[in-house]
Amino acid sequence: MAAERVAQGKDVVHLEVGQPGGRPPRRVLEAARAALEDETETLGYTLALGHPGLRDGIARFYADVHGVTVDPQQVVVTTGSSGAFLLAFLAAFDAGDRVALAAPGYPAYRNILTALGCEVVTIPVDGSTHFHPTPDHLEKLDRPVDGLIVASPSNPTGSMLGTAALKALALWCHQNGVRLVSDEIYHGIVYGPKAATALEFSPSAILVNSFSKYYAMTGWRLGWMVVPPELLRPIECLAQNLTIAPPTLSQISAMAAFEATDELNARVAGYAANRAFLLENLPRLGFDRLAPADGAFYLYADVAHLTNDSPQFCKRILAETGVAVTPGTDFDTERGHLGLRFSFAGPLCDMEEAVRRLSVWRK
Numbered sequence: 001m002a003a004e005r006v007a008q009g010k011d012v013v014h015l016e017v018g019q020p021g022g023r024p025p026r027r028v029l030e031a032a033r034a035a036l037e038d039e040t041e042t043l044g045y046t047l048a049l050g051h052p053g054l055r056d057g058i059a060r061f062y063a064d065v066h067g068v069t070v071d072p073q074q075v076v077v078t079t080g081s082s083g084a085f086l087l088a089f090l091a092a093f094d095a096g097d098r099v100a101l102a103a104p105g106y107p108a109y110r111n112i113l114t115a116l117g118c119e120v121v122t123i124p125v126d127g128s129t130h131f132h133p134t135p136d137h138l139e140k141l142d143r144p145v146d147g148l149i150v151a152s153p154s155n156p157t158g159s160m161l162g163t164a165a166l167k168a169l170a171l172w173c174h175q176n177g178v179r180l181v182s183d184e185i186y187h188g189i190v191y192g193p194k195a196a197t198a199l200e201f202s203p204s205a206i207l208v209n210s211f212s213k214y215y216a217m218t219g220w221r222l223g224w225m226v227v228p229p230e231l232l233r234p235i236e237c238l239a240q241n242l243t244i245a246p247p248t249l250s251q252i253s254a255m256a257a258f259e260a261t262d263e264l265n266a267r268v269a270g271y272a273a274n275r276a277f278l279l280e281n282l283p284r285l286g287f288d289r290l291a292p293a294d295g296a297f298y299l300y301a302d303v304a305h306l307t308n309d310s311p312q313f314c315k316r317i318l319a320e321t322g323v324a325v326t327p328g329t330d331f332d333t334e335r336g337h338l339g340l341r342f343s344f345a346g347p348l349c350d351m352e353e354a355v356r357r358l359s360v361w362r363k
Contacts, residue, residue, distance in 0.1 A: 002324040012119050014346055015355045016154060016324040020216040021346045022267065024253075025186040025260030030218065030321040031355065032253040037144070043248045050224070050233075057258055058224050074226055076235055077246045081210035081223035083210045085112055086242070087191040088206045088225060092179045093118050093149060099147040102133050104300065104331035104339060106155045106183070111192045121145055124334065131159040131300075133292050135172040148173055151183035152195060153295025156341040160184075160294035163196040170201035180205040185223070188214030189268055190295035191275060197361045204228050211250075213215025213296070214302060215257045220250040274344035274351045280356045283341070285362050297345040299326070304338040314340055321357040 002012045023029065035041050049055070052072070059072040078084040085108065092101060092250075095117030100107050110120050121141065123133045132150065150169060151308045152161040161169070166182075173180040182198035182205055200204040211224035227235060239245075278299055282290070289302035307313040310327035318324050328339025344351055 001318055005322070011015075011356065012318070012320050013321075013323045013350050015342045015344070015350070015354055016326045016344055019218050019345060020267065020297075022216060024217045024220070025215065025257060025263045026216070027260045027263075028253045031256040032249060035249060035252045040355060041252070043252075045173060045245045046077075046248050046251060048236050048243075048245055050075070050080075050246055051248070051255075051325065052246065054110070054251045054255050057255050061258055062197070062199060062226070065194075066197050066200065068197065070199065070226055074229060074232060076225040076227055076232070076239070077096040078223045078225060078239070078245050080181070080212060080221040081208050082108065083221075083243060083246070083322040084208045084210075084223045085109065085181075085183075085305050086224045087235050087238050088181055088208065088227070089113060089116055089118070090238050091227075091231045092181070092206060097146040097251055098143065100133065100138065100141070100145045100147065101149040101156070102131070102151075103334065104131070104143065104156055104328060104336065105149075106151060107330040109149050109183075113263070119185065124332075130161070130165070132159045132165065134165070135168055138172065138176075138178070144176075145178055147179040147181060149181045149183065150198075151186075153186040153190065154183075155186070156298050156326070156328070156339075157291035157300040158293035158296040158298045159291055160190065160192075160195055163193075163255040166196050166198060167201045168189055170198050170205055174202045174204050182207050184208065185213050186296040188264065189271060189297060191272055191296055195295060197227060206231070209243050211254050211257060214268070215254070215260075216267065217250070217254065217257070220309060222254055252346070269346060270348065273280075274346075275299070276346055277348065277351050278342060278355070285355070285358050286340075297343055299342040299344065300331075301340055301342065302338060303340055308337060310337050310340045316363070317358070322359045323354045323357050 055072045055075040059070040062068045062070040098119045100121040207226040211217040287301045291300040314327045326341040328336035
């Protein structure tokens with residue numbers, strides 16, 4: 001609907017898009033230009049598991065940032081984190097397996113698992129557990145599960161698993177034969193302590209990350225996994241058949257992303273300013289029931305006191321103010337009609353204009 005409004009020549013303030021604003025880091029663009037101008041670089045297929053240089057760089061990243069030793073051979077470069085989830089779910093689960101995930105949560109987990117014939121086990125979460133599942137949740141399920149997906153920071157709430165909470169979940173899953181898939185694509189975009197990685201606590205977890213969010217390379221379609229050794233060959237065979245290899249130019253360019261920390265952290269500082277502005281102003285507009293936005297660039301609001309139909313509520317906001325926000329129904333099929341998500345990935349001026357328009361609308 002926002003795109004249709006733009007096509008009609010009307011303006012839209014975009015607080016619905018989960019995509020970083022601005023261009024990729026300068027070093028990434030320079031690396032891309034150099035690769036395009038290098039007559040010895042064919043830009044042909046890489047290995048199915050990815051360019052060796054990039055796999056080495058990702059392994060060094062975990063040593064430098066998290067103090068964790070990662071064998072580059074366990075790193076799998078993928079076509080975005082979406083490609084990583086598809087490969088991970090195919091390799092780790094069979095049709096009929098039960099896989100648990102939190103609600104509200106990223107809808108693609110549920111949709112991919114359903115398409116693969118897995119049974120999705122939804123765990124409703126709220127502020128009492130910081131919007132994340134716990135071992136207690138898993139122990140109280142009516143039947144055991146084969147897998148668990150967690151995301152920290154999460155989409156749509158932005159909430160993070162603390163180090164102790166992530167350790168408890170990772171150890172519980174490892175000890176109970178439950179395959180943990182840890183979505184860490186918003187690592188780097190945090191507003192407090194650094195996010196912990198599941199690699200610190202579990203040798204059986206599958207870790208998924210991406211160059212899309214912190215590194216602002218969404219359209220380059222590049223992500224990665226760190227996988228246990230027993231899953232490496234199945235994933236390699238799947239990747240060879242499903243995608244052949246990730247995009248080569250993107251892989252060559254991404255090697256420079258790890259050298260762009262200063263530029264990337266400046267972008268995160270911009271997100272932090274947006275977050276602070278919205279946290280100050282949204283409550284006075286009636287959006288005062290917000291999940292703890294520890295990371296990512298989202299605020300998830302409980303709007304049960306304002307509406308019982310968030311899709312219709314969001315349609316009204318868009319039609320009457322030109323501000324686009326996301327209803328919660330995709331994130332939570334049971335309670336999402338009472339929630340909505342604000343994205344603050346854009347410039348501060350968009351946040352200011354959105355608040356100005358909503359202030360007039362709410363009077």
